[in-house]
Amino acid sequence: MGPRGSGSQKVVAATPQNVGVLQVGVSESADRRRLADAGLAAHQHRPTVAVRGGGEELLQTLENVVSLQQLHKSNDGTGRAVWLLWGTTPILPSVLALKDLHKHYDDVVALAGCSLQVGKGRMLGFLGPNGAGKTTAMRTIFGLVTPDSGEVTWEDRPISMEQKRRFGYMPEQRGLYPKMRAQEQLTYLGRLRGMDAKEASASADRWLERLGLAERRMDRVEVLSHGNQQRVQLAAALVHDPVLLVMDEPFSGLDPIATETMAEILREEAERGKGVVFSSHQLDLVEDICEEVAIINAGQIVVEGDVRDLKDAAPIRHLEIELDGEVGDLFDTLDGVRQIRSVDHTHTAVIDAATDVRAFLTRAQEMGRLRHFAYTTPSLSDLFREAVR
Amino acid sequence: MSSIRTVWRIAMREIREHGRSKSFLITTTVTFLLVAGLVIVPELIGGGTDLFTVGSVGGGNEPIVTAAEQLGNAANESDAEPSVSIELREFEDRESAGTAMDEGDVDAILIDGSEVIVESVGGFGESSLLSLLQQGAASIELEAAVAQGGQAAADVIEVMTSDPLETTTLTGPEAGEDTRGAVAYAGLLLLYLAVLLYGNWMLAGVTEEKSNRVVEVLLSSVKPWQILAGKILGIGSLGIAQFAGTILVAFLAVNLTGAIELPSLDVGAVANLILWFILGFLLFAVMYGAAGSLVSRMEDAQNVAFPMSMIAVAGFFVSIAALGDPDGTAAVVGTFIPFTAPFVVPVRAALGAIPAWQYIAAVVLTVATIVGLVLVAGRIYAGGLLRFGTRVKLREAWRSADA
Numbered sequence: 013m014g015p016r017g018s019g020s021q022k023v024v025a026a027t028p029q030n031v032g033v034l035q036v037g038v039s040e041s042a043d044r045r046r047l048a049d050a051g052l053a054a055h056q057h058r059p060t061v062a063v064r065g066g067g068e069e070l071l072q073t074l075e076n077v078v079s080l081q082q083l084h085k086s087n088d089g090t091g092r093a094v095w096l097l098w099g100t101t102p103i104l105p106s107v108l109a110l111k112d113l114h115k116h117y118d119d120v121v122a123l124a125g126c127s128l129q130v131g132k133g134r135m136l137g138f139l140g141p142n143g144a145g146k147t148t149a150m151r152t153i154f155g156l157v158t159p160d161s162g163e164v165t166w167e168d169r170p171i172s173m174e175q176k177r178r179f180g181y182m183p184e185q186r187g188l189y190p191k192m193r194a195q196e197q198l199t200y201l202g203r204l205r206g207m208d209a210k211e212a213s214a215s216a217d218r219w220l221e222r223l224g225l226a227e228r229r230m231d232r233v234e235v236l237s238h239g240n241q242q243r244v245q246l247a248a249a250l251v252h253d254p255v256l257l258v259m260d261e262p263f264s265g266l267d268p269i270a271t272e273t274m275a276e277i278l279r280e281e282a283e284r285g286k287g288v289v290f291s292s293h294q295l296d297l298v299e300d301i302c303e304e305v306a307i308i309n310a311g312q313i314v315v316e317g318d319v320r321d322l323k324d325a326a327p328i329r330h331l332e333i334e335l336d337g338e339v340g341d342l343f344d345t346l347d348g349v350r351q352i353r354s355v356d357h358t359h360t361a362v363i364d365a366a367t368d369v370r371a372f373l374t375r376a377q378e379m380g381r382l383r384h385f386a387y388t389t390p391s392l393s394d395l396f397r398e399a400v401r
Numbered sequence: 402m403s404s405i406r407t408v409w410r411i412a413m414r415e416i417r418e419h420g421r422s423k424s425f426l427i428t429t430t431v432t433f434l435l436v437a438g439l440v441i442v443p444e445l446i447g448g449g450t451d452l453f454t455v456g457s458v459g460g461g462n463e464p465i466v467t468a469a470e471q472l473g474n475a476a477n478e479s480d481a482e483p484s485v486s487i488e489l490r491e492f493e494d495r496e497s498a499g500t501a502m503d504e505g506d507v508d509a510i511l512i513d514g515s516e517v518i519v520e521s522v523g524g525f526g527e528s529s530l531l532s533l534l535q536q537g538a539a540s541i542e543l544e545a546a547v548a549q550g551g552q553a554a555a556d557v558i559e560v561m562t563s564d565p566l567e568t569t570t571l572t573g574p575e576a577g578e579d580t581r582g583a584v585a586y587a588g589l590l591l592l593y594l595a596v597l598l599y600g601n602w603m604l605a606g607v608t609e610e611k612s613n614r615v616v617e618v619l620l621s622s623v624k625p626w627q628i629l630a631g632k633i634l635g636i637g638s639l640g641i642a643q644f645a646g647t648i649l650v651a652f653l654a655v656n657l658t659g660a661i662e663l664p665s666l667d668v669g670a671v672a673n674l675i676l677w678f679i680l681g682f683l684l685f686a687v688m689y690g691a692a693g694s695l696v697s698r699m700e701d702a703q704n705v706a707f708p709m710s711m712i713a714v715a716g717f718f719v720s721i722a723a724l725g726d727p728d729g730t731a732a733v734v735g736t737f738i739p740f741t742a743p744f745v746v747p748v749r750a751a752l753g754a755i756p757a758w759q760y761i762a763a764v765v766l767t768v769a770t771i772v773g774l775v776l777v778a779g780r781i782y783a784g785g786l787l788r789f790g791t792r793v794k795l796r797e798a799w800r801s802a803d804a
Binding site: 151154157173176177179181183185186187188189200201203204205248 | 410610619620
């Protein structure tokens with residue numbers, strides 16, 4: 013299978029327990045075009061759902077469905093129809109689960125009841141301050157760390173070596189054989205995960221091509237530039253077409269172009285139905301590419317969920333105005349102001365989420381020329397700071 | 402994918418990557434040249450005739466030189482090339498002969514059959530020449546002293562220069578003790594070097610994977626023991642190929658020069674060496690592999706491997722002792738200690754000085770030790786691999802591995 017699936021491919025065939033028999037297709041390009049035509053953006057865990065006749069009733073049984081829209085009905089006589097589902101509950105099942113993991117080293121507690129789920133076709137940003145337990149948690153997935161208690165499961169079963177070989181891993185400390193040629197190294201790693209020689213070699217070439225390293229394929233890794241070594245490292249995690257990608261700080265040390273490539277590939281892999289979990293300190297980036305985050309602090313998950321939902325649920329909002337002229341006592345009339353910062357004509361306030369700002373907007377317009385007005389949910393950075401305080 | 406196939410793929414990588422590395426190609430070439438040189442060079446310099454030139458001033462010198470030459474060649478077979486050949490050169494007087502000696506044209510000067518001048522006493526070539534000349538002169542004097550005249554004195558010299566005792570070897574005439582000893586010594590040296598060399602490959606290979614962190618990628622899809630086994634298999638195969646190649650080169654060199662009679666390098670001797678190479682390599686490779694997993698930096702690797710290197714050195718010295726006294730206490734004790742057995746047993750076997758039961762017991766003990774070490778070292782290896790930074794203590798590695 014290539015790094016990019018064909019347009020007609022339905023990647024995931026799953027049976028969510030709360031839905032009954034359904035074929036859930038993560039939107040591929042063709043479906044996404046239809047979604048775009050309908051004026052809607054596709055999200056991985058709010059997927060299009062293809063059902064055979066009677067699907068509508070079935071879909072009605074889903075919990076927390078916000079809206080249901082039929083996108084098209086097939087004419088092929090199979091009764092297959094595509095629906096767009098908006099809901100707050102992801103209907104794709106989690107396949108990877110970390111359940112109540114505890115781990116300590118001597119008197120250092122690394123994990124203190126860490127629980128986490130990753131689903132097929134979902135991209136989870138795994139955040140947390142240094143030493144919070146991100147790497148330890150990720151290592152438990154591969155058995156590199158054995159937890160003192162708790163378990164890690166894939167599709168509700170303990171993870172076997174055979175299953176592990178179908179996962180892709182990029183450790184925080186990058187590691188490749190420096191003296192091995194890029195292509196041979198990738199082929200070797202593919203073969204260690206059970207591919208045959210031809211398959212592994214073809215996949216290695218495909219990834220090198222995709223990452224712009226086709227001409228360096230026979231170079232020793234040690235002579236490649238830092239950025240190119242990172243690309244080979246990414247290919248090493250992907251060469252065997254894993255069903256789950258676990259990446260520890262994949263963006264650290266990447267230049268903006270490489271960051272973009274990495275983000276694009278992770279997104280593609282998620283869209284192809286892979287589970288993707290990656291840790292990062294680049295919160296803006298995570299906010300851009302992930303719908304879901306989990307924040308770990310002191311070995312425990314303290315925040316977990318859909319970024320948008322988390323932001324909506326946050327008790328604060330950001331209010332920003334740029335006003336020609338004096339603001340005077342404008343902000344005094346606003347309820348629930350927690351913090352104000354003024355630079356020249358720009359004023360930023362953190363206010364309670366419950367505060368109604370419509371009256372404030374009207375008054376601000378009366379005060380002078382209002383150049384800019386923004387009322388936003390807090391950024392992921394704000395949520396993060398709040399969560400790990 | 403089966404475990405065997407995983408181990409095989411790891412082994413194949415080791416063979417391919419090591420096999421085409423510069424260091425492998427260089428050590429192979431150097432070893433082959435060294436071994437060929439060791440066989441050929443002594444043959445070139447050792448077998449020839451020592452040529453001396455003796456300056457002669459006055460008369461009465463010629464009989465002394467003739468007698469000295471006879472004495473020097475006394476131990477040779479009658480049809481053999483002479484070991485000593487002395488040329489006599491006439492000089493007018495002491496001074497001209499002395500000048501020739503200064504210029505290095507003559508090695509000694511005889512004057513009137515009663516005085517000998519040498520550059521110094523105790524020099525390498527001169528002393529043997531001097532003693533030959535002294536003995537020659539003594540035999541001339543003996544000749545003069547024996548009243549009956551020439552024939553009786555000639556008989557005396559004849560008696561003095563022949564071997565009065567008949568020599569018989571206990572092991573039979575087909576292979577001389579010297580030849581067997583040489584084969585045993587060469588084999589021991591090869592074994593020792595091979596165990597250290599390939600043991601260090603293991604050490605470097607394991608530490609390298611740890612220092613460049615590729616081990617974390619590997620361990621995400623492969624079990625620790627599979628990496629250890631694959632490495633041992635791969636490096637061991639290369640080692641055996643190189644070792645067997647070295648023996649082949651030695652064999653060819655011996656064949657070409659005729660330095661050692663061929664029957665002494667028989668199949669049994671080679672099989673003995675290869676068996677103990679495999680056992681010795683396995684024993685040390687497992688230990689070196691476990692040691693390598695304890696450190697994250699190449700600089701620390703030699704320190705952690707020091708005890709193993711000391712064991713190998715100890716084994717080497719015990720077997721040197723065994724070479725001199727293959728039935729001695731050291732040799733027998735060394736046979737039953739699995740860490741010295743790989744060095745001691747092949748030496749004793751090559752000398753034909755080990756009872757069958759001891760040989761078998763040594764093999765069994767060594768194999769049992771290897772099996773035990775695989776279990777212990779495998780766990781240390783598994784526990785040490787993912788603990789980066791400072792050197793991991795044995796106990797920590799043992800504890801952090803999953804039983």
